[in-house]
Amino acid sequence: MADRAGGPEGDIRVVVRCTQILGMFSREVRAVRLKDVAAELDLGRTTVYRYLTSMASAGLLERVDEGYALGPLAAQLGALALTDSDVVDIAGPYLRELSDAAGETSILAVWGDRQPVVVRTAEPFDRSLHISVRVGQTLGADAAQSAVFAAYGADGGAVADELAARDGVTAQRVRDRIRRTAQTGIAVSDTVTSGTRGIAVPVFDRDGDVAATIALLGTVHTLPGALDSAQATELRGTAARLSRALGYSGAVAAAGPSGGS
Known part of the structure; x- marks a missing residue:
């Protein structure tokens, strides 16, 4: 032996x-x-x-x-393998335009084995201080991207339970964010301890499935949490254009009440 x-x-x-x-x-x-x-x-x-x-x-x-x-290295290697997908190849210019227009770091994430994985980022040219995120980083239950994937997935409640159990956060808090995301089509997540805020929306492929999420990451002082802020409007518009570039022809709408049940 x-x-x-x-x-x-x-x-x-x-x-x-x-x-x-x-x-x-x-x-x-x-x-x-x-x-x-x-x-x-x-x-x-x-x-x-x-x-x-x-x-x-x-x-x-x-x-x-x-x-x-x-583990995280396996997730990072998986993210690198996913860089062959259409959305990762196409998203670069969209992330750059969004980051410069909003003045915040923009992030593209896809669903990995059990959680969102960052596959591409862009940082604003005209801001010396910004938040950096590495490609391959996995995102936890409290991330806005997790709420988007759960809200537009087949069983958001099951995803909420799994994410919350793994990360040791309150399942109800995760469920509430998923429900709000399903109703509004946009997720907002504040990390009070670090003073950061993320807002995320879905990107759809030609079949109407969520191919990725696109998000902005900033501080609670520089990135508003309001769903009608200029940054949120830029984010929605960028996601809609990227979705159309992937062949999506439908209207970008909220997931509906079933997404976050």
Whole structure:
């Protein structure tokens, strides 16, 4: 059962084992347990534990109640793979125009394995101080982008429960934001501890599905939370133009009461 890795052959074995562990994840399998990995790889639990903890230290996995889930580095790599999608290729000029017009950082995010992932950003040229977000960063339950994906998804309530449970925030607060987003078509999220504010709207593809979210991120002092502010108007207009560029021909409207139930 021992899996001693030393030298080139050992290094290759380690890569193979890590790949096998990552291959156990799927849309249905969001977390793996030590005993299941040991059985799948036919290895001792002590050896598997070393693999799992090393992968968690590297960011490929993260410890959760159910065992181990995909970590931030895995999400970042997934985001880089998603850069081949149409919306990421097309969105660059739209983000640049939005950022310069609104004077805030603009963000494009797509839905990753379990949460939104940042795939492209733009920062305003004429503002020396602004908030930066790295490509590959995953967004939590309180993010405006999470509310948009949940509001326009098949089961916003289930998404709210999953996001809130994972991040340790109040599920009702997440549900309330999703409901408001479904009614208005725009999400607003304030992070009081850091003084930041995000506003986000959906981007639709030719089939009318949400391909991504586009958002503005600023401080509570520079980015208004009002849904009819100049920045919110710019954001909505940019999302509508980007949606049309993706082939969407419908009207950009609120999700309706079913989206945030």
